[in-house]
Amino acid sequence: ALGEPFRLGVHGELSFILAEARMVYRSPAYYGETLSVETRITRIGRTSASMEHRITARESRVGKARLVAVCESVVVHYDYGRGAPEPIPPEAAARIEAFEGRPLRRA
Numbered sequence: 001a002l003g004e005p006f007r008l009g010v011h012g013e014l015s016f017i018l019a020e021a022r023m024v025y026r027s028p029a030y031y032g033e034t035l036s037v038e039t040r041i042t043r044i045g046r047t048s049a050s051m052e053h054r055i056t057a058r059e060s061r062v063g064k065a066r067l068v069a070v071c072e073s074v075v076v077h078y079d080y081g082r083g084a085p086e087p088i089p090p091e092a093a094a095r096i097e098a099f100e101g102r103p104l105r106r107a
Helices: 090-100
Strands: 016-025 035-044 048-057 066-079
Touching: 035 090
Parallel strands: none
Antiparallel strands: 016 066, 035 048, 048 066
């Protein structure tokens, strides 16, 4: 990972569950290509965060460099023990904003 490290998962610092995902395909991807996924957080709410993703293919023997897909997703900070959403800790939100270089928190 190139970004800010967080310990994720049931026993980690932060646990998220995927609440929503949307993908728009822009061009085909082919077997043998290496795809890159770029992800950024676009909004931090009380219990959720919105993300944008870009999937690209480098120029290769299979094809030209191109945008393969754009995606949007929403994840919810989740307490798996209680089976319920929980607020994103302010310290975690601040770390994400510092990494992204802009304010992201919205109620």
